[in-house]
Amino acid sequence: QKEVEQNSGPLSVPEGAIASLNCTYSDRVSQSFFWYRQYSGKSPELIMSIYSNGDKEDGRFTAQLNKASQYVSLLIRDSQPSDSATYLCAVNTGFQKLVFGTGTRLLVSP
Amino acid sequence: NAGVTQTPKFQVLKTGQSMTLQCAQDMNHNSMYWYRQDPGMGLRLIYYSASEGTTDKGEVPNGYNVSRLNKREFSLRLESAAPSQTSVYFCASSEFRTASYEQYFGPGTRLTVT
Numbered sequence: 001q002k003e004v005e006q007n008s009g010p011l012s013v014p015e016g017a018i019a020s021l022n023c024t025y026s027d028r029v030s031q032s033f034f035w036y037r038q039y040s041g042k043s044p045e046l047i048m049s050i051y052s053n054g055d056k057e058d059g060r061f062t063a064q065l066n067k068a069s070q071y072v073s074l075l076i077r078d079s080q081p082s083d084s085a086t087y088l089c090a091v092n093t094g095f096q097k098l099v100f101g102t103g104t105r106l107l108v109s110p
Numbered sequence: 111n112a113g114v115t116q117t118p119k120f121q122v123l124k125t126g127q128s129m130t131l132q133c134a135q136d137m138n139h140n141s142m143y144w145y146r147q148d149p150g151m152g153l154r155l156i157y158y159s160a161s162e163g164t165t166d167k168g169e170v171p172n173g174y175n176v177s178r179l180n181k182r183e184f185s186l187r188l189e190s191a192a193p194s195q196t197s198v199y200f201c202a203s204s205e206f207r208t209a210s211y212e213q214y215f216g217p218g219t220r221l222t223v224t
Binding site: 008031032034042043044045046049051088090092095096097098100101102103 | 141150151152153154155158160168200204210211212213214215216217218
């Protein structure tokens with residue numbers, strides 16, 4: 001079982017819709033969770049971090065964490081074509097190291 | 111403030127050649143990392159350095175060596191390149207924020223080994 005699992009997609013949503021990206025992790029002691037956005041041919045860019053159960057909102061982005069279910073998600077409201085990218089979920093496994101999922105490709109159509 | 115910089119951006123090597131990938135950060139971060147990214151495999155940690163003078167192996171260290179030259183610079187060396195090392199290499203650095211270490215990535219080096 002992979003430590004961090006994501007559906008590879010592509011997840012296709014129309015412009016203006018809510019995109020929901022999901023991630024599960026296997027290590028119950030993980031405490032910190034991150035979402036990175038990666039455009040094709042570019043490097044990962046940190047967009048959200050979450051440490052406590054519940055929701056954390058930043059602009060159009062909301063991260064949700066449920067440690068009991070070992071589940072973290074990212075909601076993108078009012079999706080734009082510029083949001084089309086691969087979204088990587090990352091989990092802190094201790095001592096400053098992250099384990100990354102393989103990413104979900106999001107396509108937002110005009 | 112350039113953040114994390116990497117050189118070169120692209121490189122083609124022949125099997126058996128050696129090269130060093132350079133990484134520097136100007137954010138005064140203590141920790142630095144080297145990852146490789148392959149299609150369908152995600153980002154995998156090669157080596158990391160929690161502070162100047164220390165380095166530790168990550169998930170896929172075989173065939174690589176690293177040097178933490180000073181607080182700013184962390185280099186990755188391929189002593190004898192193999193086609194399996196064809197990949198995109200990312201350097202990252204991190205700082206402690208709120209409750210954990212957030213990592214910031216450089217632009218990457220695309221390496222092809224023929």
